[in-house]
Amino acid sequence: MPSYTPLPARVELAAVDHEVLAFWREHDIFARTVSQTAGGPEWVFYEGPPTANGRPGTHHVEARVFKDVFPRFKTMKGFHVTRQAGWDCHGLPVEIAVEKELGLSGKKDIEKVGIEAFNARCRESVQRYIGDFEELTERVGYWVDMSHPYWTMTPEFIDSVWWALKQINDKGLLVQDHRVAPYCPRCGTGLSDHEVAQGYETVTDPSVYVRLPITGELDGLTGVELLVWTTTPWTLVANTAVAVHPDVSYAVARTRRGTFVVAEPLLATVLGEDAEVLATMPGRRLEGVRYRRPFDLVDIPGAHFVITADYVTTEDGTGLVHQAPAFGADDLAACRRHNLPVVNPIGPDGHFHADIGLVGGKFFKEADPTLVADLERRGLLFRSTNYEHQYPHCWRCHTPLMYYAQLSWYIRTTARRTELQRENERTNWYPDHIKHGRFGDWLSNNVDWALSRSRYWGTPLPMWQCSAGHLTCVGSRAELGQLADKDLSGLDPHRPYIDDVTFPCPTCGDPASRVSEVIDAWFDSGSMPFASLGYPYVEGSVEAFEK
Numbered sequence: 001m002p003s004y005t006p007l008p009a010r011v012e013l014a015a016v017d018h019e020v021l022a023f024w025r026e027h028d029i030f031a032r033t034v035s036q037t038a039g040g041p042e043w044v045f046y047e048g049p050p051t052a053n054g055r056p057g058t059h060h061v062e063a064r065v066f067k068d069v070f071p072r073f074k075t076m077k078g079f080h081v082t083r084q085a086g087w088d089c090h091g092l093p094v095e096i097a098v099e100k101e102l103g104l105s106g107k108k109d110i111e112k113v114g115i116e117a118f119n120a121r122c123r124e125s126v127q128r129y130i131g132d133f134e135e136l137t138e139r140v141g142y143w144v145d146m147s148h149p150y151w152t153m154t155p156e157f158i159d160s161v162w163w164a165l166k167q168i169n170d171k172g173l174l175v176q177d178h179r180v181a182p183y184c185p186r187c188g189t190g191l192s193d194h195e196v197a198q199g200y201e202t203v204t205d206p207s208v209y210v211r212l213p214i215t216g217e218l219d220g221l222t223g224v225e226l227l228v229w230t231t232t233p234w235t236l237v238a239n240t241a242v243a244v245h246p247d248v249s250y251a252v253a254r255t256r257r258g259t260f261v262v263a264e265p266l267l268a269t270v271l272g273e274d275a276e277v278l279a280t281m282p283g284r285r286l287e288g289v290r291y292r293r294p295f296d297l298v299d300i301p302g303a304h305f306v307i308t309a310d311y312v313t314t315e316d317g318t319g320l321v322h323q324a325p326a327f328g329a330d331d332l333a334a335c336r337r338h339n340l341p342v343v344n345p346i347g348p349d350g351h352f353h354a355d356i357g358l359v360g361g362k363f364f365k366e367a368d369p370t371l372v373a374d375l376e377r378r379g380l381l382f383r384s385t386n387y388e389h390q391y392p393h394c395w396r397c398h399t400p401l402m403y404y405a406q407l408s409w410y411i412r413t414t415a416r417r418t419e420l421q422r423e424n425e426r427t428n429w430y431p432d433h434i435k436h437g438r439f440g441d442w443l444s445n446n447v448d449w450a451l452s453r454s455r456y457w458g459t460p461l462p463m464w465q466c467s468a469g470h471l472t473c474v475g476s477r478a479e480l481g482q483l484a485d486k487d488l489s490g491l492d493p494h495r496p497y498i499d500d501v502t503f504p505c506p507t508c509g510d511p512a513s514r515v516s517e518v519i520d521a522w523f524d525s526g527s528m529p530f531a532s533l534g535y536p537y538v539e540g541s542v543e544a545f546e547k
């Protein structure tokens with residue numbers, strides 16, 4: 001006699017699933033695996049929160065299976081593995097979904113509707129899909145405690161995030177700076193490094209070589225022109241200087257089309273084999289040479305001469321690099337060293353200012369054909385081809401990004417790079433090539449974390465400023481209540497309510513009001529190890545975290 005129930009010839013796998021799930025539910029199996037192992041050693045598991053801004057998809061299944069297998073295995077080995085579910089509530093994905101629902105496009109539209117109504121809709125949209133997520137979670141057999149989830153939008157969670165930001169600020173690592181950062185002109189906000197990495201798309205852009213006539217003589221020669229190469233003709237409107245490498249040798253060479261300066265290693269590639277070299281000189285001898293700029297559309301005082309910069313290479317182009325400090329981090333650094341002005345002809349919506357000739361009101365990328373045609377008409381186009389390359393786009397709305405100078409808040413993660421790398425060495429990675437590959441590379445090329453977002457639905461940056469510019473970083477609602485001399489325990493810490501809270505500046509006594517930014521939602525989810533407990537303010541959170 002068989003000691004097992006014979007299987008039918010055809011197994012209804014889905015039906016078997018449901019039987020097992022019903023058994024688990026009926027006998028409360030998950031909770032019992034946790035309580036039975038309560039005396040065992042702790043194995044810590046963090047449920048990084050999914051963003052519940054839409055119905056769950058198949059990609060959630062894969063992640064949830066991984067997050068189930070390891071805790072389940074460790075529990076079977078006798079470890080105590082608590083698993084608290086969590087929901088990521090803030091950020092651009094939610095805002096964009098709500099913009100679509102309401103038929104809005106961009107920040108002007110949102111402000112017309114009002115931040116209060118817009119944020120109420122964001123909150124509602126996050127809650128709407130939780131039921132679907134819970135159903136999927138149970139259906140795929142992912143064991144996680146969904147009865148006491150943390151939400152990144154609760155006042156307790158936000159208090160905890162503010163606490164962390166205040167620690168960072170007290171260490172001098174939260175700074176405001178004018179920097180060139182990847183920026184989405186449609187969303188009207190900067191993007192962090194890891195967001196940019198998600199959005200490269202293959203596009204065809206113009207690749208143009210532009211002639212910039214030297215005004216006056218070079219080494220006794222007249223009629224000499226600098227040659228620069230760019231794939232972003234729209235930045236030529238803001239041309240401020242031309243950079244050369246101080247130690248690279250540059251040739252002045254004559255061809256049938258004119259006499260040009262190019263880096264010697266690129267001479268044949270750019271000008272062909274039969275160019276006649278009239279002179280050579282190191283880049284440093286070109287410093288200060290004045291040239292006629294490609295477009296006379298905006299005022300850029302005291303500019304338009306050759307500068308030196310160590311970042312210039314002879315890998316491609318001409319070895320002479322056109323500088324537009326508002327649109328390139330290297331350009332900004334090089335131009336600052338030479339006290340050149342930062343002129344930006346493009347507004348935060350990605351369009352050229354309306355009063356600019358030729359391209360006024362045009363979206364930056366759409367100005368390229370007009371500008372290239374104008375260069376050609378004036379005989380300044382040396383060569384023009386199309387160039388297929390990877391260009392970063394907004395990972396959410398697919399708008400091409402601009403590298404754009406703006407005032408933002410940064411966490412100086414680069415000041416802690418060594419410590420981050422040391423911790424990475426102590427981390428077991430599966431698969432192990434990630435350790436020194438993708439993640440290790442990311443750490444060694446780490447740039448400061450662009451923390452602030454000029455948006456609405458997010459953890460407000462807890463920084464208050466008076467008219468004299470004194471900054472006060474606030475670490476909790478309770479602390480804010482003390483500063484404002486008000487009971488704020490019932491305050492919704494989101495915009496617009498938080499923006500109404502002012503207090504006398506602790507330094508000078510003038511009224512201080514909050515800066516307008518919210519923070520990157522990745523900072524919320526990254527805070528979950530302590531913020532899910534409400535550390536350090538919620539009763540018992542300190543003990544729970546330090547365990």
Ligand SMILES: [Zn+2]
Nearest residue numbers: 184187394397
């Ligand atoms: Zn965007």
Ligand SMILES: [Zn+2]
Nearest residue numbers: 466470505508
């Ligand atoms: Zn003050």
